[in-house]
Amino acid sequence: MNKSISKKTVIISLMWKYLERGSVQGIALVISIVLARILAPDDFGVIIIITVFINISNVLIQSGFNLSLIQRNDITKDDYSSVFFINLIVTLIIYLLLFFTAPIIAKFYQNMQLVIIIRVMSIILFLGALNSVQLAVLINRMNFKSIFANNLISVVISGIVGISMARMGYGVWALVVQQLVNKGLVCLIMLISVDWLPTLTLSIERIKILFSFGWKILVSSLLDNVYREIHNLIVGKLYPASSLAFFNKGQEFPKFLVININSSIQEVMLPTYASLQSDLERLKKVVRLAIMLTSYVVFPLLIGLASSANHIVTVVLTDKWLSSIPFIRIYCLALIFHPVNMANSQAINAIGRSDIYLKVNIIKKGIAFVILAISIPFGIYSIAIGSIFSGIIFMVLNILPNKKLLNYGVFEQIKDIFPSLIISLLMGIIVYCINFLPYLGSKSSFLILPIQIMTGVIVYLGLSIIFKIESFDYLKSKLFSL
Secondary structure (H helix, E strand, C coil), X not given: CCCCCCHHHHHHHHHHHHHHHHHHHHHHXXXXXXXXXXXXXXXXXXXXXXXXXXXXXXXXXXXXXXXHHHHCCCCCHHHHHHHHHHHHHHHHHHHHXXXXXXXXXXXXXXXXXXXXXXXXXXXXXXXXXXXXXXXXXXXXXXXXXXXXXXXXXXXXXXXXXXXXXXHCCCCHHHHHHHHHHHHHHHHHHHHHHCCCCCCCCCCXXXXXXXXXXXXXXXXXXXXXXXXXXXXXXXXXXXXXXXXXXXXXXXXXXXXXHHHHHHHHHHHHHHHHHHXXXXXXXXHHHHHHHHHHHHHXXXXXHHHHHHHXXXXXXXHHHCHHHHHHXXXXXXXXXXXXXXXXXXXXXXXXXXXXXXXXXXXXXXXXXXXHHHHHHHHHHHCHHHHHHHHHHHHHHHHHHHHHHHHHHCCCCHHHHHHHHHHHHHHHHHHHHHHHHHHHCCCHHXXXXXXXXXXXXXXXXXXXXXXXXXXXXXXXXXXXXXXXXX
8 A cells, every 4th residue: 555645635634633632632631620520539549550551551452563554655454454353362361461460450559449440441452452453544544534523422422421420429430431431432433434344364474574663663662651651650559549640630731732732743744754754855844844833832831731730720620639730830841842752753663763763762761760760769749850851861862863864953953942942931931920910819710810821822922923933934824825
């Protein structure tokens, strides 16, 4: 299958992807907020521990092969079927492993309720394996409209189920059933709507070819997820479930902004990168554009969130979640360079240098685990702060290979993102200072928060015009050309 992707297709796909992320993930966040207002932090702490094992298992099942299906230009129908059956076999093995080790996990965390919850929630692994290849088919076809519709229906219905159960007093089981219904509906809708079904084909030769690229991505993704999830495992072991909930909730808002915006661009751009892998000059231009645009959007959102976090938590989550405020601010800083990291990593993969991607990831995670080990004795806030240092190091290490591959090095990339960073910081300072205005200082968060948001938008756009920010001019020109 030869991939030839037009500019119009990229733009349309990007629009649908943004719509999917903005609406579907936005609705998911609203549902999470409603559940947080109903349920206790302890309920979320329990589910977070289990989600760690589910997420790591999903990496083993879906990473590597699925990315190979998207990245390679010579994919056949037999490849899709072969990956489908391999995913199911791996899923069965991992599910049985989790099923029989559930008592050990529960005993380690001194909560025997985890046994039944792990065994039930692990069913999600089968649901993810069933639709993972269908998702790759849609991405290869740049059919993000269907992905949007499938996810929108699933998140709304599962959210209604979860909220209803929470209000009826089912506690942590409301969260479990919500996730199962969500994944189950995605599978059912894709089965009906996607015109692809597996054939009884399992080509070991093709699996070997795909695995030659995919195993490096698998190991890298596993390192990423283990590093990310081990924080929750450690906090969940050393501190009460409520502390883990505050720690995790502090990551939720920054991750929602960064991951959804950045993933929207990168998921659309990966097939585009792959189609340009033989034209490195054009690939550099596309990567540069992706970095500048995502930075221009993400920087002010994160810095604005950090500046007004106290009022956001009070208005959105209620005062029972006030302990999550320091973590929100810390992770806004820790994730601020994530768009740069992802764009550089995707470019390396698109060129086909997954060997370099793996080497860089091993070095990054080695350094990050050292930082984590040093921070643990100093407490839960130190564990979070360590992520800031890791984020800066990750950015530099992700950029370095592209100095040689794309002639797009550290100083050039910093120069590209620096203007957006500076005006975002200036905006953040102004927004934060609103807290100290004599008249507003004593007012309700419900009054101060809208003022902070409006001020932030006006200041950021105003500074963009004054300093003639390139990304702003580009977005404005595209908007007026529609």
